Amino acid sequence: MTTDDCIGVIGAGNWGTTLAKVLGDNDKRTLLWARRDELCREINETRQNSQYLPGFSLGPSVEATSDLERICKSASLIIAVVPSHTMRETARELGNHLTGEHVIVHATKGIEQGTFKRMSEVLREETCLRKIGVISGPNLAKELAARQPAGTLVASRYDEVFVRTHAALHNDYFRVYQGRDVIGAEIGGGFKNIIALAAGVAAGLGLGDNTKALLLTRGLSEMARFGVAMGAEVMTFGGMAGMGDLIATCSSPLSRNHQVGARLARGEKLEDIQRDMRMVAEGVKMAKAANDFAVRKRLDLPIVRAVHNLLYEHHQVPLLLKELMSIPAGPEFAALTV
Amino acid sequence: MRPEHRERARIEAATRVVDRHVAALRPPEEVGLEALVNDTLYHERRRLERDRGGDPRNADDSAFYHRIQKRLRHASARDLREMLDQIALRFASEIVGNFDDRVYKLSTTVVPTGLSVLLTAMSPGKLGSLGSLRHGLSDHVQIQGTVDHVRKLLDKGTLVVVPTHSSHLDSIVLGYAVHLLGLPPLLYGAGLNLFKNPVTSFFMNNLGAYRVDRKKTAALYKEVLKEYATVALELDYNNLFFPGGTRSRSGAVEQKLKRGLLGTAVRAYVGNLQSRRDKPNLYVVPCTISYKLGLEAETLIDDYLKEVGKNRYIIEDDEFSRPRQVLNFMSNLVSLDSRVVITFSRPLDVVGNFVDEEGRSLDPRGRVVDAASYVSDGGVAVHDAQRDEEYTNELSAAIAREFLRDNLAMSTHVVGYALLDMIQRENPDMDLYRLLRTGGRSPSVTATDLARETERVIGALSRSTRGPRLSDELSRDPQAVVDDALRAFGSYHAHAAAVRRGDRVFHEDRNLLLYYGNRLKGYDLGRNLARPSGEAAEPAGARA
Structure with missing residues (x-):
């Protein structure tokens, strides 16, 4: 590719800026897109994004711009990191400037509300692109920005997507693994938020590590059952985008999903919590979508059901816990022999 | 060639x-x-x-x-x-092979004449004069869809026509359609058995067919075969592939397509760009061929039921190799009872984008996109086996969607589906195979119930967003739809799939009902049907 020396990052939020920082650390010429000109100015003048990644400097090879067309003309590898609810709109805009030669990977966790579509499906519907992939894994932005060793998964049906993303991001503190199961990688990244919410509830109740491990392991099993029903491969959930992401997310008491769970356990109301947080925790939306899907497909996902009933049916935490613990336990992998 | x-x-x-x-x-x-x-x-x-x-x-x-x-x-x-x-x-x-260049040039006249000769030779008395036969055929072979669009694309690149496949008649009927439309003949690979078949060898040798020997299993053979198709496309010969591989055994519209031959489209496209051909574009035209009656229905569904889950064998002795049977079918076709409808779907490029009348690729939002960019690396066209395999998967998925969308539901399909569905619901404890064999508790249903169920299936089909299109006869009163189907069932098959006696309809050949009903597979009928509460939706495994 003649344009290989330039990479476009669409979205200058916390995770987008962090990925741009990794690219900067790798001396890759990077165009970082932010919708607001003031933010672009700040990044270009101070090398910092004080709102979304305070305390970290971006390398000199990173330039912020609000010009999507310029990015598409200069870069043939695009990394899309916009929130799930703005992906469609941004993709449509990008679509005005893309050609079939472009490669895109998205690093957006979550599913489009209403349509229940995965981000790669949204990209496929809104652009001419075929070479689409996803980055998903246990990647807490702050730790990665601090160059603490981490790994991630790039999944795509197209080898070229992996090869080029690997060449751009892989370095001595960030390991980029290859996968082909796009559906699994996308499901893992969204579904884990439901389990993180449940883990928050357990923490809020003062329950210990045995409970957390039980929750994570059975949560992983539900994730795999759900994913397989969506067309994913079961092995994906044992990897970076499944178990890996689940461990990282559920271990962090700072995550929004965890906080929502903990506060619900303490008896606070969802509306009050959401008002305080100003942003909807992904797990809150995902629990509804996943539960609806499970009902439709007749999947038995007890943890998802419990989280859903806690959020939307106003069930009480002690009762839900009792219900979960009274489900008969049989062979551990019985439900996975799909 | x-x-x-x-x-x-x-x-x-x-x-x-x-x-x-x-x-x-x-x-x-x-x-x-x-x-x-x-x-x-x-x-x-x-x-x-x-x-x-x-x-x-x-x-x-x-x-x-x-x-x-x-x-x-x-x-x-x-x-x-x-x-x-x-x-x-x-x-x-x-x-x-050794097909004759002179014949190829003449083939636009050979096709229809040949077809007529075939029919009249077998029974001149029955079918009347050549002229009236031709007239009869054009009445009963209907061509619909994107005909003008396809015709315009002829000047802009090379066509790959990819039809559904349910009968050996497909290539002949399509050859006839191509002639009627004034399109140049299509090059296609026909099984060696068709060259040996007394009925078809005439057509196969003369319609631009090349030979495909399915008994040859060596990888090298298959590669040469695909490469031949690629070169032919690069030489601007419009091609015909049956992407389902063989005739659909179950009667369903093909959804799992063979990517081997299909993959030649993107290969040839890259080849064209590399050799800077004047008009490098390739246009893939999905095409559904819908028969009200299936010539080989009995053998195909029998094979399906016998071989399901196992390797299928190559059928060499089916209805098509029995001239009398073909004759019966054809005379039926020109009588009022049967019909073939060929529908050309929206043309696609080699990665599955729709193409406009100018031959330009369109993205899902309708924006023009340069097809060459998909196979370019830094602006230069390159082969990339892994990438092209995925492109072919995308193309294959797009073709499968068009098949479902443009499939034409006819009375035989709807009534076949409705009747078997009723029998299954009456016998919920019986597995499909036993049910097909025994017929379950009752040999018949009331004509009124069947009409009601037929109406419900038609309603569900018309609500389905994936297709199919509904044949004109389905807009009639449900009872008339049932009668229409029963008349068709009774007119050709050795044993009618179902017969009416008094106010009851008897299911006589349930395999045939399965065959015809399977044409409506893929539209989630089980879920769409507004069933009375408490009744189960389509039982698991009920359909092929």
């Missing part, structure tokens, strides 16, 4: 395949080359053993491979390469 093209295609197909293998060899080269020769020898000898006495050319083949085997022992890398060239050329020669 013109003689100079034929020779070029034959040599290019063989040498490209061998070159590709040689380029991928790791030292020592002898090992890889010998493995390839040995593999081909193994498959060819096995075929010859199984097919002993089957084909007169087998003796010649045996002698040829015997000579190869003898030389193999002390062969150098150069000798091995030479042997491979010989084998590949031998394959290519057979594939190219």
Whole structure:
């Protein structure tokens, strides 16, 4: 590719800026897109994004711009990191400037509300692109920005997507693994938020590590059952985008999903919590979508059901816990022999 | 294919395949080359053993491979390469066949006349004069869809027509349609059995068909075959592939397509761009052929039920090889009871984008996109096997969607589905195979109930966003739809699928009901049907 020396990052939020920082650390010429000109100015003048990644400097090879067309003309590898609810709109805009030669990977966790579509499906519907992939894994932005060793998964049906993303991001503190199961990688990244919410509830109740491990392991099993029903491969959930992401997310008491769970356990109301947080925790939306899907497909996902009933049916935490613990336990992998 | 093209295609197909293998060899080269020769020898000898006495050319083949085997022992890398060239050329020669250039040029007149000759020769008295037959045919072979669009694309690139496949008549009927539309003939690969078949050999030899021997299992053979199709496309011969591979056994519209031949589209496109051809574009035109009655329905569904889950065998002795049966079917076609509808779907590019009338690719939002950009690396067209395989998957998915969308539901399909569904619901404890055999508790349903169920199926189909289109007859009163289907069922098959006696409809051949009803598979009918509460939706495994 003649344009290989330039990479476009669409979205200058916390995770987008962090990925741009990794690219900067790798001396890759990077165009970082932010919708607001003031933010672009700040990044270009101070090398910092004080709102979304305070305390970290971006390398000199990173330039912020609000010009999507310029990015598409200069870069043939695009990394899309916009929130799930703005992906469609941004993709449509990008679509005005893309050609079939472009490669895109998205690093957006979550599913489009209403349509229940995965981000790669949204990209496929809104652009001419075929070479689409996803980055998903246990990647807490702050730790990665601090160059603490981490790994991630790039999944795509197209080898070229992996090869080029690997060449751009892989370095001595960030390991980029290859996968082909796009559906699994996308499901893992969204579904884990439901389990993180449940883990928050357990923490809020003062329950210990045995409970957390039980929750994570059975949560992983539900994730795999759900994913397989969506067309994913079961092995994906044992990897970076499944178990890996689940461990990282559920271990962090700072995550929004965890906080929502903990506060619900303490008896606070969802509306009050959401008002305080100003942003909807992904797990809150995902629990509804996943539960609806499970009902439709007749999947038995007890943890998802419990989280859903806690959020939307106003069930009480002690009762839900009792219900979960009274489900008969049989062979551990019985439900996975799909 | 013109003689100079034929020779070029034959040599290019063989040498490209061998070159590709040689380029991928790791030292020592002898090992890889010998493995390839040995593999081909193994498959060819096995075929010859199984097919002993089957084909007169087998003796010649045996002698040829015997000579190869003898030389193999002390062969150098150069000798091995030479042997491979010989084998590949031998394959290519057979594939190219020996159809006559003069006939090819004349084929626009040969097609319809041939079809008429076929019919009148078998029963001149019954079918009347040639003229009236032609007239009758054009009444009963209907062509719908994107005909004008396809015609415009002819000037802008090369066409790959990819139809659904449910009968050996498909290629003939399509040949006829192509003639009616004034399109140039299509080149297509036909099974060797069709060349041997007394009814079809005439057409196969003369309609631009090349030979496909499905008994040849050697990888090298399949590669030469695909490369031949690629070269033919690069030489601007419009092609016809049946992407389902063989005729649909179950009666369902194909959803799992064979990517092998389909993959030649993107290969040829890259080849065209690399050789800077004037009009490099390739347009893939999905096409559904919908029969109200299936000529080979009984054999196909029987094969399906017998072989489901196992390897299928190649049917050589089916309705199509019995002239009387073909005659019955054809005379039925020109009578009022049957109909063939060919629908050309929206044309696609090689990665599955829709194409406008100017031949430009469109993205899902309708924006024009340069098709060449998909196969470009830094603006230069390149082959990339892994990428192109995925492109072919995308193309295949797009074709499958068009098949579902443009499939034409007719009375036989709807009533076949409705009746079998009723029987299944009345016998919830019986598995499908037992039900097909025994018919369950009652041999009949009331005509009123069947009409009600038919109405419900039609309603569900019209709500389905994926298709199909509904045939005109389905807009009639449900009872009339049932009557229409029963009349059709009774007019051709040895045993009618269902018959009406008094106010009850008896299911006589449930396999046929399954066959016709399967045409509506893929529309989630079980879920869409507004069933009375408490009744189960489509039972698991109920449909093929």
